[in-house]
Amino acid sequence: MEMILNENDLVVGARFENGTIQDYIDDKKIYGLIRIENTTANWFLFNKDESEDDLQKLYKKVLNEEHFIQDDFGEEIVIFNKNGNIAFNEFANKIDEYLGDEIGNFI
Numbered sequence: 001m002e003m004i005l006n007e008n009d010l011v012v013g014a015r016f017e018n019g020t021i022q023d024y025i026d027d028k029k030i031y032g033l034i035r036i037e038n039t040t041a042n043w044f045l046f047n048k049d050e051s052e053d054d055l056q057k058l059y060k061k062v063l064n065e066e067h068f069i070q071d072d073f074g075e076e077i078v079i080f081n082k083n084g085n086i087a088f089n090e091f092a093n094k095i096d097e098y099l100g101d102e103i104g105n106f107i
Contacts (some may be wrong), residue, residue: 039084
């Protein structure tokens, strides 16, 4: 996975063999975009106790739509607005890999 950096050398996404991932695509910096082959989805990390109000509202909205949630010890990877044929769990695996790589690069 090749990390994408912004002008301040902060990780804001990544490229991988068959897709890309971005941390934020909206003005409020609430959710990101992931693409694998010809399928896209939005995603964000959510913690019931620590997430900001805007994220709490989005979470409640997403629960009423098609979505996928993977709970990683209290922090949830929330995937929604999927467009295409790739399974939700493939997106979750790629996001997990990205987050693991991002933490590794930080350390």
